[in-house]
Amino acid sequence: MPAQRALILFAHGARDPQWAEPFQRLAALLQDRQTESRVSLAFLELMTPSLADCVAEQVAAGITHITIVPAFMARGSHLRRDLPLLIEELAARHPQIELQVTAALGEAEPVLAAMADWIASQ
Incomplete structure (x- = not known):
């Protein structure tokens, strides 16, 4: 039975395709951990897919x-x-469909703590 839940990482987008690489890696890591959900990546501008296209693809699935x-x-x-x-x-x-939006990644305390730990280790 295919997953009925999806998680979409929503990033800004940029002209340089290399900018998306960390987000693509994050999406792949999430898919490995969230096997019951379809994980995808969408962009606000300058890159594809858009959020609307990504949602439409998930709904079609x-x-x-x-x-x-x-x-x-x-x-x-x-x-x-x-x-x-x-x-x-x-x-x-x-x-x-039910749409839920989380807080921005950078506002989540565990994310901030992980960043602080990494910075402190440099």
């Missing part, structure tokens, strides 16, 4: 619950203004 994890350090204007509008549009386009 039978996904009924999507958790979106903003791969941002903090809630700047993209997360305060742009993301809520995108979520509102996605909810209207796909009323049959």
Whole structure:
């Protein structure tokens, strides 16, 4: 039975394709740990897939619950203004699915602690 849950890492995007490499590695690590969910990566701009395209792909695969994890350090204007509008549009386009949005990665205490540990070890 295919997974009915998905986790989408949502990153900003950049013109340089190498910029996405850490996010791609994170998505692969998550997929190894979250075998019951489909893990994918979407971008706000400059890269593909967009969040809308990624959600549509998950819905077409039978996904009924999507958790979106903003791969941002903090809630700047993209997360305060742009993301809520995108979520509102996605909810209207796909009323049959449950969308959940977590806090920005950089605001999670365990993430900050891991970064502080790494910095302190340098």
